[in-house]
Amino acid sequence: MSDIELRQPVSAEDHWPDHAPGDEPNDSPGHWIRSYLMGLGLATLLTVASFWAASAHPVWGPALPVALIVLAIAQMGIHLVFFLHVTTGPDNTNNVLALAFGVMVVALVVLGSIWIMNHLSHNMMPTDQLIQMQM
Amino acid sequence: MTDVQFPASLEAIRRRREDPNRVGHGGHGSGGPILGAGHGKTGPATKRIIVGYGFWIFLLSDIVMFSCFFATYAVLQGATAGGPGIRQIVDLPRVEWETACLLASSFTCGLSFAASNAKNILWTQVFLVITGLLGLAFVLLELQEFVALAHQGFTPQRSGFLTAFFSLVGTHGIHVAGGLLWLGTMLAQVQVKGFRPEIMHRLICFNLFWHALDIVWVGIFTIVYLLGSIT
Numbered sequence A: 001m002s003d004i005e006l007r008q009p010v011s012a013e014d015h016w017p018d019h020a021p022g023d024e025p026n027d028s029p030g031h032w033i034r035s036y037l038m039g040l041g042l043a044t045l046l047t048v049a050s051f052w053a054a055s056a057h058p059v060w061g062p063a064l065p066v067a068l069i070v071l072a073i074a075q076m077g078i079h080l081v082f083f084l085h086v087t088t089g090p091d092n093t094n095n096v097l098a099l100a101f102g103v104m105v106v107a108l109v110v111l112g113s114i115w116i117m118n119h120l121s122h123n124m125m126p127t128d129q130l131i132q133m134q135m
Numbered sequence B: 001m002t003d004v005q006f007p008a009s010l011e012a013i014r015r016r017r018e019d020p021n022r023v024g025h026g027g028h029g030s031g032g033p034i035l036g037a038g039h040g041k042t043g044p045a046t047k048r049i050i051v052g053y054g055f056w057i058f059l060l061s062d063i064v065m066f067s068c069f070f071a072t073y074a075v076l077q078g079a080t081a082g083g084p085g086i087r088q089i090v091d092l093p094r095v096e097w098e099t100a101c102l103l104a105s106s107f108t109c110g111l112s113f114a115a116s117n118a119k120n121i122l123w124t125q126v127f128l129v130i131t132g133l134l135g136l137a138f139v140l141l142e143l144q145e146f147v148a149l150a151h152q153g154f155t156p157q158r159s160g161f162l163t164a165f166f167s168l169v170g171t172h173g174i175h176v177a178g179g180l181l182w183l184g185t186m187l188a189q190v191q192v193k194g195f196r197p198e199i200m201h202r203l204i205c206f207n208l209f210w211h212a213l214d215i216v217w218v219g220i221f222t223i224v225y226l227l228g229s230i231t
Helices: A003-010 A029-056 A061-083 A090-118 A127-134 B008-018 B047-076 B092-117 B121-151 B160-193 B197-230
Strands: none
Touching: A029 A061, A029 B092, A029 B197, A061 B092, A061 B197, A090 B047, B047 B160, B047 B197, B092 B121, B092 B197, B121 B160, B121 B197, B160 B197
């Protein structure tokens, strides 16, 4: 028996007709494991950097929040690429577009809320003047 | 594709619906898919990609919901009403353990998926169980934190800040707990049904869910705990 004949019974198309040909990923387990190892290494590095930065204060105080947020965004990118396998491939264009829309909504909600709530009394008279007017 | 053919009338209906003007094919009687009939060059995407895409849309909507909790937290951070601020309740060593558990579980979840793709039930199950135990450790650590805070009188009712804190961190915790239930059912399904296509699709969705929870946790430990510890 040739190699092809040996492999055929385990291929899903023979048993489940709704399973389209090509539905199985061709990548070997090694490909996946390499990707996850890479992701784990980079994510660990960034996590350790975050916690170290928060406790050791290696940069100028006011810059620390910015550094932590940059580290967090970098780590989210690592997770997306190596764990969630968001790629630039043609089968991923829809996922990337949906992600871009999601990021836009998240940015609008978070930044918009902070912006509005911090400027609620922007055009209002300061409280002490208001009290003087009433007197 | 298969031995099973549509009855002639059904086949005719299918062809008329998919290709009303019969521009997609010249000959008659071939049972194959109609290429180039409005599906682009390569034809429709595989079910695997469509399932992943649909679940990805759900996950993004879930992340949008989390962003509302993040926005609430950012707005209410200073509303302590004389109660404790974030600086007083943050416990960094516990957060380090929680983060380590969740990151390791994300990794083992990925390994279980690699084993699923290789059609290896034993390693799929082993890595899924490790993923579940790490997730359980995370949930228990968080529960311990909440109980310890409640014992000090720091409950969600105490201040606007504590409400925002508990709802943001708690919603993520509930997601992880729900993921654990899902993981239990996947263990059973893989054991009983094997790697049928629909089981593989569910495993894909579970993986996406678990990794997305880790992404949300990156936001929580940075925005809530680390930024809280330095203010």
